Amino acid sequence: MKKIGMKILSVVLAMSLLIGGASSMGASAAADIGKTLEKAGLTIVEVIFTTLVGGLNMIVPDSPEFVDVSERNTDNFYSGTKWEPKTPENGKWSLGHAKASLVPSDWETKDYYLGGFIDPNNGMTNKVEEIIDDMQIRVIALSDGTGRGVSVFANIDCIGFSNGDIKEIRKALVELLPDVDFNSINVSSTHTHSCIDTQGLWTNLFAKLFKNLALSYIPFVEKEPGVDMEYMEFIYATAAQTMKNAVEAMEPGTLTYAVKEVNEEYFNNKNRSQSTAIIDELARFVFTPDNAASKPTMIVNIAAHPDVAGLPVDDIDNGRDLSGDYIYYLGERIEEKGFNFMFFNGAIAGIYEGRGPASDGVPTERRYEETLRYGHEVANMALNLTNSVEQIEANMTAEEKAVMEEEKKIGGENYTLWYEGWTPVEEKVLEPNLNIIIDEVGIKVTNPLIQLVGKLNLVNYTVCKNGLFEYLIFAEIGYMEIGGVKVALMPGEIVQDLICGGASLTAEGSFSGKDFGHKSIYELFGEDTICFGLMNDAIGYVVPDNDYSMSLLGDHYQEMISLGKYAGSSIMKGFNKIANLLGK
Numbered sequence: 001m002k003k004i005g006m007k008i009l010s011v012v013l014a015m016s017l018l019i020g021g022a023s024s025m026g027a028s029a030a031a032d033i034g035k036t037l038e039k040a041g042l043t044i045v046e047v048i049f050t051t052l053v054g055g056l057n058m059i060v061p062d063s064p065e066f067v068d069v070s071e072r073n074t075d076n077f078y079s080g081t082k083w084e085p086k087t088p089e090n091g092k093w094s095l096g097h098a099k100a101s102l103v104p105s106d107w108e109t110k111d112y113y114l115g116g117f118i119d120p121n122n123g124m125t126n127k128v129e130e131i132i133d134d135m136q137i138r139v140i141a142l143s144d145g146t147g148r149g150v151s152v153f154a155n156i157d158c159i160g161f162s163n164g165d166i167k168e169i170r171k172a173l174v175e176l177l178p179d180v181d182f183n184s185i186n187v188s189s190t191h192t193h194s195c196i197d198t199q200g201l202w203t204n205l206f207a208k209l210f211k212n213l214a215l216s217y218i219p220f221v222e223k224e225p226g227v228d229m230e231y232m233e234f235i236y237a238t239a240a241q242t243m244k245n246a247v248e249a250m251e252p253g254t255l256t257y258a259v260k261e262v263n264e265e266y267f268n269n270k271n272r273s274q275s276t277a278i279i280d281e282l283a284r285f286v287f288t289p290d291n292a293a294s295k296p297t298m299i300v301n302i303a304a305h306p307d308v309a310g311l312p313v314d315d316i317d318n319g320r321d322l323s324g325d326y327i328y329y330l331g332e333r334i335e336e337k338g339f340n341f342m343f344f345n346g347a348i349a350g351i352y353e354g355r356g357p358a359s360d361g362v363p364t365e366r367r368y369e370e371t372l373r374y375g376h377e378v379a380n381m382a383l384n385l386t387n388s389v390e391q392i393e394a395n396m397t398a399e400e401k402a403v404m405e406e407e408k409k410i411g412g413e414n415y416t417l418w419y420e421g422w423t424p425v426e427e428k429v430l431e432p433n434l435n436i437i438i439d440e441v442g443i444k445v446t447n448p449l450i451q452l453v454g455k456l457n458l459v460n461y462t463v464c465k466n467g468l469f470e471y472l473i474f475a476e477i478g479y480m481e482i483g484g485v486k487v488a489l490m491p492g493e494i495v496q497d498l499i500c501g502g503a504s505l506t507a508e509g510s511f512s513g514k515d516f517g518h519k520s521i522y523e524l525f526g527e528d529t530i531c532f533g534l535m536n537d538a539i540g541y542v543v544p545d546n547d548y549s550m551s552l553l554g555d556h557y558q559e560m561i562s563l564g565k566y567a568g569s570s571i572m573k574g575f576n577k578i579a580n581l582l583g584k
Contacts, residue, residue, distance in 0.1 A: 043549070043551065045551045045552065045553060046549055046550045046551040046552075049550055049551070049552060050448055050550055053448035053449055053452060054448040056448075056452060057448050057451050057452055057455070060213065060216050060452065060455050060456070061216055061217070061455070062455060062465070063216075063223070063454065063455050063456075063457050063463070065457060065462075065463070066454075066463045066464070066465050066471075067462065067463075067464055067465070068464065068465055068466075069442070069464040069465065069466045069472055072462065072464050072474065073462070074440075075167070075171075076167035076168075076170040076171050076174075077167070077438075077440065077476070078170070078182060078183060078184040078185055078438060079184075079437070079438050079439070080183055080184050080435075080436035080437045080438045080478065080480075081148040081149065081151075081183045081184075081434065081435055081436050081437075082148055083435050083437065083582065084146065084148075084433060084435060085435075086433075087431040087432065087433040087483075088144075088146040088432075088433065090145065090146060090147075091144045091145050091146050091431065091432030091433055092144070092145035092252050092432050093142075093143070093144060093145065093252065093253055093254060093255045093287065093430075093432045094142070094143045094145060094250045094251060094252050094253070095140055095141065095142050095143075095250060095251070095253060095255070095287040095289075095297060096140065096141040096245075096246040096247055096248065096249035096250035096251065097138075097139065097140050097246055097249060097295075097297045097340040097342065098138075098139045098242045098243070098245035098246040098249060099136055099137060099138045099139065099242065099340075099341075100136065100137050100238050100241070100242045101134050101135065101136055102135045102136060102137055102156070102157065102158075102195075102196070102234075102235060102238060103131060103134060103135050103196075103322065104196075104231060104234060107128055107131065107322075111127050111128075111204075112127065112128045112196050112197075112228065112231065113125055113126060113127055113128070113196065113197045113202055113203040113204060113228075114126040114127075114128060114193075114194055114195065114196060114197060114202065114310060114319065114320065114322060115158065115159035115160075115193070115195065115196065115197030115198060115199060115201070115202040115203075116159045116192070116193025116194060116195075116202065116307060116310045117193060117202075117310055117311060117312060117319055118202060118205065119312040119318075119319050121312060121318075122312060122318065122319055122320065124205065124206055125202070125203075125204050125205070126202065126310075126312070126319045126320050127320055128196065128320060128321075128322050129318075129320040129321065130320065130321040130322070131321075131322050132309065132321050132322060132323040132368050133322075133323050133324050133328045133329075133368070134157075134324055134328060135157045135158070135192075135195040135196060135322060135324055136156075136157050136324060136328070136331075137154055137155070137156050137157070137235075137238065137239055137242050138154070138155045138331075138341065138342050138343060139152065139153065139154045139155075139239075139242050139243050139245070139246040139342075140152075140153050140246060140287075140297065140299065140342050141153075141243070141246040141247040141249075141250050142434060142482075143250065143434070144432040144433055144434040145252075145432055146432070146433070146434075148183055148434070149181040149182055149183035150180055150181065150182055150183065150247060150250075151182075151183055151184045151185075151186070151434060151436060152173070152182060152184070152185045152186065152243050152246065152247065153186045153187075153188070153342070153344075154169070154186065154187045154188070154239055154242070154243060155187075155188050155189075155190060155342065155343050155344060156187065156188070156189055156190065156198070156235070156239070157190050157192045157195045157324045157327065157328070158189050158190065158191075158192060158195050158196070158197075158198040158199075159189065159191060159192065159193060159195065159197065159198065159199055159202070159538070160189045160191060160198065160199050160534060160538025160540075161187055161188075161189045161198055161199070161534075161537075161538055162199060162459055162460045162461055162537060162538055163461070163462070163474075163475060163476060163491075163536060163537040164460035164461060164462055165198070165232060165235075165236070165460050166187040166536055166537070168232075168236045169185070169187055169235075169236050169239045169240055169243075170185045172236050172237060172239070172240035173185060173239075173240040173243045173244065175240075176240055176241065176243075176244045177244055177247060180247060183436065184436050184438055184478075185243070186438075186478075186489065186535060186536055187239070187535075187536060188344060188345070188532060188533070188534050188535040188536070189345075189534040189538055190306055190324070190325075190327050190343065190345055190534075191305060191306060191307075191345055191348060191493065191533075191534055191538075192306045192307075192310070192323075192324055192325045192327060193305070193306065193307035193309075193310040193311070193325070194306075194307075194309040194310025194319075194321065194322060194323040194324075194325055194368075195310075195322060195323075195324065196231065196322065197227065197228075198227060198232065198235065199226065199227065199459055199538060200225060200226015200227040200458045200459045200460070201226060201453070201458065201459065203226055203227055203228060205226070205458070208224050208226060208456075208458065209456060209458070211223075211224060212224060212456040212457060212458070213456060216455065216456065223456060223457040224457075225457060225458070225460070226453075226457070226458030226459055227460070251289050251290070251291060251294060252289070252290050253287055253288050253289040253290050253291075253294075253296075254287070254288050254290075254429060255285060255286070255287050255288075255429075255430045255432070255482070255483060256285065256286045256288070256427045256428065256429050256430060257283070257284070257285050257286075257427065257428055257430055257482075257483070257485050258283075258284055258286075258385040258386055258425050258426070258427040258428070259281055259282070259283040259284070259385075259425065259530070260281065260282055260381070260385050260425045261280050261281055261282075262280055262281070262282050262381055263280070263357055263418075264278055264280040264354075265354045265356055265357050266280070266304070266353075266354045266357055266358070266374075266377075266378070267279070267280050267302075267303065267304055267351055267352075267353075267354050268304075268351065268352045268353065268354040268355075269350055269351060270305075270350060270351070270352045271350050271555060271557065271558075272349065272350030272495065272504075272543075272555050272558065273555055274503055274504045274509050274510065274511075274547060274555060275349070275350055275495045275496060275497045275502055275503070275504045275543075275547075276497065276502040276503040276504070276509070277496035277497045277499065277500045277501065277502035278351070278496065279303050279346060279347060279351075279496050279499065279500065279531070281302075281530070282300070282301070282302050282378065282381055282382060282385070283300070283301040283302075283530050284298055284299060284300050284301070284382050284385060285298070285299040285430075285482070285485075286298050286299075286339075286427075287299075295338060295339060295340050296338070296339050296340070297339060297340040297341075297342060298334050298339040298340070298341060298342070298382065298383075299342040299343070299344070300330065300334070300341070300342070300343050300344070300378075300379075300382050301343075301344045301345075301346055301530055301531075301532065302345070302346060302378060303345060303346025303347050303348050303351050303496070303531070303533070304326070304345075304348060304351055304352060304353045304354075305348050305351060305352040305353065306324075306325035306326050306327050306345075306353070306371070307325070307352060307353075308325060308326070308352075308353055308355065308367055308368075308370055308371045308374075309321065309323035309325045309367050309368040309370075309371050310323065310325070311367065313367060316365075316366065317366060317367040317368075321368070323368045323371070325368075325371045325375075326353055326371040326372075326374045326375035326378065327343050327345075327375065328371075328375065329371060329372045329374070329375025329376055329379070330343065330375040330376075330378050330379045330382075331343065331375075331379075332375070332376075332379075333375065333376045333379035333380065333383075334379050334382065334383065337383055344532040344533075344535075345532075345533050345534060346530070346531045346532065346533050347490065347493075347494035347495070347496045347498070347499050347531045347533050348493050348494070348533055348534075349493040349494055349495040349496065349541050349542065349543065349558060350495065350496075350558065351496065353371070353374050355370050355373070355374050357377070357416045357418065358370075358373040358374040358376075358377045358418075359373060359414075360373070360407055360411040360414065360415045360416055361410065361411030361412060361413070361414025361415050362407050362410050362411050362415075363410075377418045380418055380419070381418065381419075384419065384422075384424075385424065385425055385427070386424050386425060386426065386427045387424055388422075388423075388424050389419055389422050391424075392419050392422065404417075430482060430483025430484065430485065431483045431484065432483065433481070433483055433484070434480070434481075434482055434483075435480065435481045436478060436479070436480040436481075436489075437478060437479050437480075437578055437581070437582075438476055438477070438478040438489070438536070439476070439477055439478070439574055439577065439578060440474045440475070440476055440477075441474065441475055441476075441477055441570050441571055441573070441574035442464070442472045442473075442474050442570065443472065443473050443474070443475055443539070443563050443564070443566060443567050443570045443571070444470060444471070444472055444563075444564060444566045444570070445463070445471040445472065445473055445563050445564050446563075446564030446565050446566065447550065447559070447560075447562055447563060447564045449560060450540070450561075450562070450563055450564070451471055454471065461473050462474065473539065473563060475491040475492070475536075475537045475539050475571070476489075476491060476535075476536040476537055477489060477490060477491065477571055477574045477575060477578075478535065478536070479525065479575065479578045479579075479582075485528075485530070486525050486526060486528060486529040486530070487529065487530055487531070487532055488521045488525065488529055488530070488531045488532070488575065489532050489535040489536065490531055490532070490533050490534075490535060490542075490571065491533075491534065491535060491536055491537035491538070491539050491542075491571070492533070492534060492537065492538060492539040492540055492541065492542045492562075492567070493533065493534065493540065493541045493542065493558075494531065494533050494542045495541070495542060495543045495544060495547075495568070497520070497544060498520055498521065498542065498544060498568060498571075498572060499520060499521045499522065499529075499531050500520060500521070500522045500527070501520045501522060501523070504516075504543070504544050504546075504547040505520070505544055505546070505547075507546070509547075510544065510546040510547040511546070511547045511548065511549045511556070512545075512546045512547065512548075514546045515546060516544045516545065516546045516547075516568070516569075517546070517569075518568075518569055518572040518573065518576065519572065519576060519579075520572075521575065524575055524576060524579040524584060525575075525579060525584055539562075539563050539567065540558075540561040540562045540563060540567075541558035541559065541561055541562040541567075542562065542567045542568055542571060543558060543559065543562060543567070543568055544568045544569075545565050545566060545567075545568050545569045548562075548564075548565040548568075
């Protein structure tokens with residue numbers, strides 16, 4: 001393996017030298033030749049990688065858990081509501097909110113592993129050694145009062161939650177509330193890189209991988225799951241109970257919506273440059289109960305990886321500290337202002353926290369403090385979408401003003417005021433009409449690494465066989481209109497070009513030199529559509545087929561954690577089917 005690795009490195013270095021040597025030519029010709037050579041080098045690496053891992057796949061038997069596609073179990077799937085294009089006359093919004101901690105009580109005496117980073121300095125595992133803030137589940141239960149049932153939405157602080165585990169939560173909830181008519185039960189992930197692993201790819205991965213590889217050849221012996229199943233059972237039970245609490249807390253009220261483009265520098269396209277779209281919108285829903293004594297609930301949607309707190313960088317921030325990252329501090333500030341808090345992440349493939357504007361030149365000692373500053377500033381924006389600069393300053397407490405003035409002195413010329421040049425947006429009252437359609441799409445698994453993970457039983461996916469060599473995973477997609485606000489419910493980490501269009505969908509901007517050939521979400525449903533990502537499944541990165549490369553280098557490392565080259569088209573074909581059904 002070491003010799004092969006050196007050969008791969010040699011190829012890459014050779015390509016780099018050739019590209020560098022082209023600089024003496026004309027700028028345009030050099031760029032074209034450099035791009036061609038780079039693609040050739042990446043293609044060679046892709047062939048070597050897929051051959052090696054594919055060869056290993058050939059000698060590892062399928063898991064006994066695999067099922068024939070014709071025998072797939074669809075229990076605990078909810079298809080949504082009957083679609084009502086016009087607001088029914090008898091409608092009335094009702095919403096209930098609940099939350100709970102998912103930090104296990106025995107974390108100091110039992111080994112728990114954080115999901116999101118594999119660090120060689122930590123022996124390839126990141127055991128929890130410190131609790132900085134909290135790992136939470138947040139839930140809302142929503143109904144429009146038209147007799148079409150209750151929709152439940154849960155958001156879990158974790159790297160990802162697979163559809164198989166989500167179905168266990170649904171089953172547990174229905175057992176607790178057998179008489180409630182649910183039209184959908186939805187579970188999304190924050191994708192926080194510093195909470196306990198819920199997928200199995202970071203929980204002492206390599207020890208379990210080699211153990212399960214050996215067990216693959218021993219009949220009638222179960223492989224060890226990637227996740228800690230005792231902890232997963234705790235999550236199932238806690239999630240179901242929290243959902244029950246939210247349903248039982250439902251009360252009538254009004255629902256409003258506001259959306260605003262914020263400073264694009266709060267979002268950082270870190271590592272997929274050919275994906276040119278940037279969704280810099282901050283969307284919020286506010287539910288105000290009719291009962292003035294009850295708390296309102298604020299629902300926030302932005303698109304940014306929460307991966308700062310968990311990155312191992314030194315002895316102090318060593319990747320062994322549990323944190324909810326910026327989402328915890330976003331909620332902290334909103335709750336300080338008297339709201340319940342709910343969050344949905346968006347299309348986040350390659351998109352990270354742009355911490356520059358939030359740093360303000362104020363030094364921090366710990367990585368999580370950077371997420372605190374970011375979360376608090378995003379919360380300030382969410383709280384003030386409809387306020388003018390004068391209103392923002394009038395609403396600030398004396399303590400907040402004093403902190404701001406002190407930080408101005410510390411930050412000096414690097415200090416940035418989050419509301420400088422701020423213009424408010426209008427908030428609209430939403431008519432009580434909740435429409436939701438959820439469907440399943442089969443995605444062919446072509447990534448040999450994910451095929452191997454499936455065979456070794458490390459992640460709770462229901463893998464279907466179609467013939468001898470085709471593997472499929474069925475993921476849920478959905479489209480929802482909340483009082484006319486359009487929402488795409490998408491599994492996994494979505495490249496934003498698939499939402500709004502961008503260079504990677506074109507022949508000129510993609511790796512293959514071909515067009516994607518399918519409509520974006522904006523083209524299907526309109527440019528005012530927002531996205532709730534990692535919803536009802538965590539299937540890894542979803543990139544356009546035409547820009548897919550298993551070279552694993554440069555801007556294509558995301559493909560290593562993707563189902564394969566057909567994920568993008570499979571999902572967009574599914575949304576096209578929904579759009580056709582609705583006459584869009």
